[in-house]
Amino acid sequence: MSASTHREVKKRLIRSFLSLVLAILLLAGATEAVGKTSGKPQDLLEEGDRCRNALYESKKKIKYRHHWLHCIDQYRDLAADYPKSDQAAWALYKAARMYTKLYRYSGLEEDLDDAIELFKRVVNDYPDHRLADDAQYRIGEIYRNEKKDLTQAYVEFLKVDIKFPSGDMRPRARSQLDELAAILTQRDSSQEQVKEAISKATGLAKVENIRHWSTPNYTRVVIDLERPVAYSSNLLKADPRHKKPRRLYMDLKDSYVSSDIESSIPIRDGLLQRARAAQYSENAVRVVLDINSIDGYKVFHLHDPYRIVVDVRGSDTKEEKKEEKVVKAETRRPRKGIRKAPKPDQGVSLARQLGLNVRRIVIDPGHGGKDPGCFHKGGIKEKNIVLKLAKILAKKVEQRLHCEAVLTRTKDVFMPLEKRTAFANVKKADLFISLHINAHKQANVYGLETYFLNIATDERAVMVAARENATSEKNLSDLQAILNDLMLNTKISESSRLAHEVQKGMIENTGKRYKSVKDLGVKQAPFYVLIGAEMPAILVETGFITNPTERKRLLSDQYLNSIADGIVSGIEGYVEGIDRIYLGG
Numbered sequence: 001m002s003a004s005t006h007r008e009v010k011k012r013l014i015r016s017f018l019s020l021v022l023a024i025l026l027l028a029g030a031t032e033a034v035g036k037t038s039g040k041p042q043d044l045l046e047e048g049d050r051c052r053n054a055l056y057e058s059k060k061k062i063k064y065r066h067h068w069l070h071c072i073d074q075y076r077d078l079a080a081d082y083p084k085s086d087q088a089a090w091a092l093y094k095a096a097r098m099y100t101k102l103y104r105y106s107g108l109e110e111d112l113d114d115a116i117e118l119f120k121r122v123v124n125d126y127p128d129h130r131l132a133d134d135a136q137y138r139i140g141e142i143y144r145n146e147k148k149d150l151t152q153a154y155v156e157f158l159k160v161d162i163k164f165p166s167g168d169m170r171p172r173a174r175s176q177l178d179e180l181a182a183i184l185t186q187r188d189s190s191q192e193q194v195k196e197a198i199s200k201a202t203g204l205a206k207v208e209n210i211r212h213w214s215t216p217n218y219t220r221v222v223i224d225l226e227r228p229v230a231y232s233s234n235l236l237k238a239d240p241r242h243k244k245p246r247r248l249y250m251d252l253k254d255s256y257v258s259s260d261i262e263s264s265i266p267i268r269d270g271l272l273q274r275a276r277a278a279q280y281s282e283n284a285v286r287v288v289l290d291i292n293s294i295d296g297y298k299v300f301h302l303h304d305p306y307r308i309v310v311d312v313r314g315s316d317t318k319e320e321k322k323e324e325k326v327v328k329a330e331t332r333r334p335r336k337g338i339r340k341a342p343k344p345d346q347g348v349s350l351a352r353q354l355g356l357n358v359r360r361i362v363i364d365p366g367h368g369g370k371d372p373g374c375f376h377k378g379g380i381k382e383k384n385i386v387l388k389l390a391k392i393l394a395k396k397v398e399q400r401l402h403c404e405a406v407l408t409r410t411k412d413v414f415m416p417l418e419k420r421t422a423f424a425n426v427k428k429a430d431l432f433i434s435l436h437i438n439a440h441k442q443a444n445v446y447g448l449e450t451y452f453l454n455i456a457t458d459e460r461a462v463m464v465a466a467r468e469n470a471t472s473e474k475n476l477s478d479l480q481a482i483l484n485d486l487m488l489n490t491k492i493s494e495s496s497r498l499a500h501e502v503q504k505g506m507i508e509n510t511g512k513r514y515k516s517v518k519d520l521g522v523k524q525a526p527f528y529v530l531i532g533a534e535m536p537a538i539l540v541e542t543g544f545i546t547n548p549t550e551r552k553r554l555l556s557d558q559y560l561n562s563i564a565d566g567i568v569s570g571i572e573g574y575v576e577g578i579d580r581i582y583l584g585g
Contacts, residue, residue: 041078041087048074048091052098068102079121089126092118093135100138103146112146123163133167136160140176154180162204162256163282205229207257207277207285213422214269217314220422220532221267221275223287228306229255233299245273246291250299250308255285271314302418302528303475309418311532358575360404361397362429364529365390366436366468369414374439374467374545382437382545383412385554389435389542392557393564400568403430417469417528425534431498432537433567434529436468437554438544446547447518448510450503451539452495453531454524464541465525494536496522497577502538502570509566514553536574540567 051071054061061067075095079088096118103111115138122135140156143149157180160173209224229252236247257277264276273290280286289310297312365387367373373382387409394405406427408420415423424432438449456462466475499522511517520541530537542563543550553559 041082041085044074044078044082045087045091048078048094052094063105065102065106068098072098083125086129089122089129089131092122092125093131096122096135096138100142100146112142116142127163133160133164133169136163137169137173140173144176144180150180150183154184158256158258162279165279204254204256204283205252207252207255207261207287209261210265210275210277210287211419212265212267212272212275213419213426214267214271215426215428216270218425218534219267219269219271219312220418220425221272221289221310221312222416222418223250223252223277223308223310225252225255225306225308228301228303229253231299231301231308233310235297246294248289248291248294248297248310248312250287250310251280252285252287252308254283256283257285271312298532300531302469302531304470307418309532358401358403358430358571360406360427360429361401361431361433361571362406362408362424362427363390363393363397364408364420364424364432364434366434366529368409368412371414371470374437376545376551380545380551380555385437385545385560386435386542387412389560389563392560393433393435393567396564396568397571401571418532420529421532421537424537425532429535431571432530432533432535433502434527434537434539436539436541438464438541439467439546440544441546443546443548446516446544446550447520448503448506448543449520449541450499450506450522451525451527451530451541452492452499452522453527453533453537454492456523456525458523461523461525464523465527468539469526469528491534491536495530495538496524498536498570498574499538501573501577502540502567505568505570505573506540506542506563506566509569510559510562513562514559516549 048071051074055067055071056062058067072095075091075098078085078091079095082088096115099111099115099118103115119135119139119142122129123132123139126132136156137160140153140160143156144153147153154177157173157176160167160169161177164170205228206226207223208226209222211222211224213220231250231252233248233250236249238244238246257279261277264274266274268274271292271294273292275287275289277285277287289312291312294312294314297310299308299310301308365383367383367386369383371383373386375381390407391410394407397403397405406429408423409415420434421432451461451464456465469475503519503522507517507519527539530539543554545551545554
């Protein structure tokens, strides 16, 4: 190579190197400039909007998926780079809307799923943003219009109503709820399935109903819920300045109240004015009892189904106080010369004179309606046998004891356990006797036993209580933990004495007519049906439906009459015990 040629090659290399360096510098400058622009979230959002608008205006571009994804990615990148900016929520919302529109061209379910995922990010990551309720509403629209899942659509619109009570989308969501409720009803959609779907999606338990039973000095209010929730109660003083009465309220966590139940339920029984329920916060319901006058109250819960029970008590009425004075005057201890115990046929009337006041006995045939109780093949059901026994017992109570006998049910109808005790309290019963039939996995187990309310002391008592309560042993242990508070006003000692007398009466009466009558004794257990009773209350197990011999007996009128005679004899013994206390016998 000549020297001139070598110099020419060297010049070319230098020019190429300089051109490359210049190009790099220009590129770096351009990149820096772009970087400065892209560093502003508002500019990036505008770039995404320009990309989207250009796509919508182009009949050619709109047909190709990659053009859609290019714009969506711009929005996604903004949200990823500036997650705390106001524009991030807008970017996610607009990207979700693009996915929804893209579905109409692609028909791909994944586009809807991506749209829902982005809308949920707006709801969850930016709950206070103005777009949060819009995003939740759009999810409902997707399920209704594109996915055709009306049940889930109902759930999503319900979230708008619950989570965003002040949002501008709430009226539209409520309109959707009304329409969907009508459609779901027309389709005969199972309400249980709808409730389950709502509960699963929202994570909140539904307050399903509020019930009450009242007298002038006793009221029981029951709040039915879809499943267990944590709750608290508090008593508020009257607020004359704002014309508010005393109020007892319960806050139910992780729950919601729907439009299915009345928001205000009038009671007006002298103790309470009304009960009302409302969505107190996004995740809590407050149930308020407006008070006229009460002396005390207690709150507890029961399982399967879950409900919260509120017992409210007032002071005695004027008539009751007057009657109490008469009773006290008649129950003064007699003189020393009068100590002879009463004759059996005078027992009840004398006990009345001495203040026991056994005038009305409520007899409770267990189970009924959809709840058969224990059953055996051939259509043998506990609910039918105990109803027959209750009617026989009622006649004997009226004939032998001259007391009024009132049945909690006279037909094959379902009656919740908490209503039975409330029924006895409302009727102002002097005694409460619940009739049942036992069962055991071993057919050779048999015998009679009587229970009163208390903490269970043996395993089989727990099993019997769990079965009669229609709940699990786990839930029963939960009840036992709060039972001490519940029993502050329960007549445990009187119930125990009544149980022992009735058990003795049944064993003696049936033992005279039948062989192999087994005395399983008196036991204690936390029976729902006895909780809150304001009078001596017992639960009687009249035999085992699973034992061939006792099953045959339970199906005979002779045996039922014998059992009824035994119970009446037990009541007589209980009354005579009162007489002996007052007469010194």
